Amino acid sequence: AMTVSEGLAEAGARLALEVGARALVALTRSGATARQAARYLLPIPIYAYTPSRRALARMTLYRGISPRLLREQRGGLEQAIPKICRDLLTRREVRKGDRLVFLGGSPREAHGTTSRLVVHEIQPGERGS
Numbered sequence: 001a002m003t004v005s006e007g008l009a010e011a012g013a014r015l016a017l018e019v020g021a022r023a024l025v026a027l028t029r030s031g032a033t034a035r036q037a038a039r040y041l042l043p044i045p046i047y048a049y050t051p052s053r054r055a056l057a058r059m060t061l062y063r064g065i066s067p068r069l070l071r072e073q074r075g076g077l078e079q080a081i082p083k084i085c086r087d088l089l090t091r092r093e094v095r096k097g098d099r100l101v102f103l104g105g106s107p108r109e110a111h112g113t114t115s116r117l118v119v120h121e122i123q124p125g126e127r128g129s
Contacts, residue, residue, distance in 0.1 A: 005114040008103055009036035012117050016044060016101040019119055022094050023047055026114075027073070027080050027104030031055040031062070033114045037103060038064045045093070049084055077104035077116045085120070090128030098122045 002010075016024045023045045026034040034048035041064065048059050049070040059067035068087065073080040081102060088094040102118040 005033060006036050008114050008117050009033060010040065012101050012103045013037050013040035013042055015117065015119065016042060019099055019101070021101045021119070022098035023088070023100055025049065025084055025088075025100050025102045027070070027077050027084075027102065028114075029055060031059045031067070033103050034059060034065050034067070035062055036114075038062055047084070047088065047093075049080065076106040077102060077118060078106075080104065081118065081120055082126070085122055085126050086128055088128075089122070089126060092128075094122055096122045096124045096126065 012024055024037055024042060026037055026048045028034050028048055028050050029052055034046055037046055046065045048065050048067045050056055051070060051072040056067045056069055059065050100120050102120060103114055104116050105113050106116060
């Protein structure tokens with residue numbers, strides 16, 4: 001049987017391809033969400049944002065994943081999306097009109113559960129720093 005997190009990682013990987021996403025973005029504490037999505041060998045980048053330096057170091061060993069440090073977001077994925085979009089815009093890894101598929105959790109859930117899948121389109125008003 002598949003866990004909810006594994007199911008969402010698979011759904012996110014498929015959806016990213018179907019909607020022509022520029023990248024898949026995982027908000028992860030341990031790196032597991034990113035690792036699960038990376039199994040599908042996507043032809044697009046997987047950016048993994050984590051508050052954990054240990055997870056960051058571990059994820060540098062995973063093929064197809066670009067790990068990044070992001071302070072713990074009290075508001076979970078919803079709060080993290082604009083910050084991550086700003087970071088990706090600043091690094092010129094995305095541009096307006098690009099679609100991103102986000103995987104993450106909500107602050108009300110237990111650590112280690114991926115329960116949200118969000119498709120976000122970079123809007124003309126969004127800016128890098």
